Amino acid sequence: MRSGRLGLSAIDKREIWSRWKAGETLHEIGRAYSKCHNTIRAVLLPRGGIPPLARRRSRLALTFAEREDISRGMASGSSLREIAGRLHRATSTVSREIARHGGRPAYRAYDADQQAWNAALRPKRCLLAANSELRDVVASKLMLDWSPEQIAGWLKTQYPHNESMRVSHETIYRSLFIQARGALKKELMDHLRSKRRMRRSRHASEHGHARGQIVDAISIRERPAEAEDRAIPGHWEGDLLAGGKNSYIATLVERHSRFLMLVKVPSKETEAVVAALSEHVRQLPATLRLSLTWDRGLEMAKH
Numbered sequence: 001m002r003s004g005r006l007g008l009s010a011i012d013k014r015e016i017w018s019r020w021k022a023g024e025t026l027h028e029i030g031r032a033y034s035k036c037h038n039t040i041r042a043v044l045l046p047r048g049g050i051p052p053l054a055r056r057r058s059r060l061a062l063t064f065a066e067r068e069d070i071s072r073g074m075a076s077g078s079s080l081r082e083i084a085g086r087l088h089r090a091t092s093t094v095s096r097e098i099a100r101h102g103g104r105p106a107y108r109a110y111d112a113d114q115q116a117w118n119a120a121l122r123p124k125r126c127l128l129a130a131n132s133e134l135r136d137v138v139a140s141k142l143m144l145d146w147s148p149e150q151i152a153g154w155l156k157t158q159y160p161h162n163e164s165m166r167v168s169h170e171t172i173y174r175s176l177f178i179q180a181r182g183a184l185k186k187e188l189m190d191h192l193r194s195k196r197r198m199r200r201s202r203h204a205s206e207h208g209h210a211r212g213q214i215v216d217a218i219s220i221r222e223r224p225a226e227a228e229d230r231a232i233p234g235h236w237e238g239d240l241l242a243g244g245k246n247s248y249i250a251t252l253v254e255r256h257s258r259f260l261m262l263v264k265v266p267s268k269e270t271e272a273v274v275a276a277l278s279e280h281v282r283q284l285p286a287t288l289r290l291s292l293t294w295d296r297g298l299e300m301a302k303h
Contacts, residue, residue, distance in 0.1 A: 006039055016043055017051045027269070041198075048177020049198030061116065062089075062097060067109040070094060074104055127167055128175045128183035134165055135183055138172055142188045148172035230255045238277065240268060250277055 008016070012033060019029045026037035026044075033040070057063070062070075066087050073083035080098070084091040098104060101112035128135045134155075141151045148169035159165035175183040177198070227235040233256040241249045248268050252261040265276045 006042060007035070008033070008039075008043065013043055016040060020044055020049065021051050044198055046178075048174075050174055050177055057117075058120070061120070062093070064109065064113045067097070067112050070097060071107060071109040074098070074107060126175055126183055127171055131164060134167060137165070138167065139184060139188060142172075142184070142191045145191050145193075147193060148176075227255060233257060240265075240273060242268065248273075252277065252280070 016029055016033070019032070020040075024032075026040045029035075029040045030037040066089070069087060070083055073086070080094050081091050084094045087094070097112065098107050101107050101115060128138060137155070138151055141154070142148075146154075151172060152167060152169040155166055172184070176186075176189050176192070226232045233254065235255045237253045237255060239251045239253075241251060243249070246267070248265045250263040250265050250273055252263070253259070261280055263276050263280050266272050
């Protein structure tokens with residue numbers, strides 16, 4: 001069942017986070033759910049693209065099965081001491097559980113379990129929010145355009161014997177990208193070298209490879225000799241140029257004559273780029289359509 005203004009259920013949102021963490025793009029995730037990429041962005045942006053931590057029950061908390069035993073025990077007329085004995089719990093634990101959730105007449109195992117789960121959602125205050133001195137130092141270095149990695153390393157050398165003045169670069173990123181933490185001001189994000197507003201794992205990509213690497217890439221140094229020495233017409237190199245407001249131009253250069261073609265493409269998606277270039281290449285004389293040597297920039301459009 002789908003819910004909320006985005007038309008996505010809680011299960012959908014958990015799967016979206018898993019896909020994002022695995023390296024899928026907003027467009028790829030959107031296609032999987034028949035949603036616009038902006039809808040997927042609306043799910044991820046409030047946390048800056050940083051997946052929420054999976055919640056776990058405390059090993060000391062009552063389980064749903066134990067709450068059901070409490071409910072059945074009361075229905076059968078058992079005393080609190082008897083119920084606690086069967087659960088190997090203190091009588092005071094059972095007594096507080098029942099009193100907290102309506103008392104004997106109103107106690108229901110499912111409702112009590114849900115209320116306890118919701119009440120346990122008390123986010124721990126982040127390090128930078130709790131330590132004003134450390135927060136001020138980090139903010140001052142960000143304003144000088146230091147990267148979080150540089151700041152974390154500098155703090156280790158500047159305060160070698162003061163653990164309270166240490167913070168990891170990942171904590172700094174989280175404090176910037178998750179504004180709900182209330183630690184670092186949003187304006188400080190403008191000092192990051194990357195201007196994106198959502199963070200992705202450095203090691204995540206669509207196919208489990210590091211970002212910036214072409215899967216099964218063939219080095220341009222391995223191109224045939226006749227293409228390398230520019231002696232024979234018909235060998236082309238392609239590249240993809242990205243401009244503002246999601247504008248893209250594909251380029252084709254004939255290596256022998258240096259003849260250049262510029263092709264405006266609607267997006268950087270593989271299908272759009274290949275279709276636009278294929279249309280222009282078919283308009284060339286057959287002698288110039290000998291082969292195409294794709295540059296790294298165009299190859300990246302396929303990934």
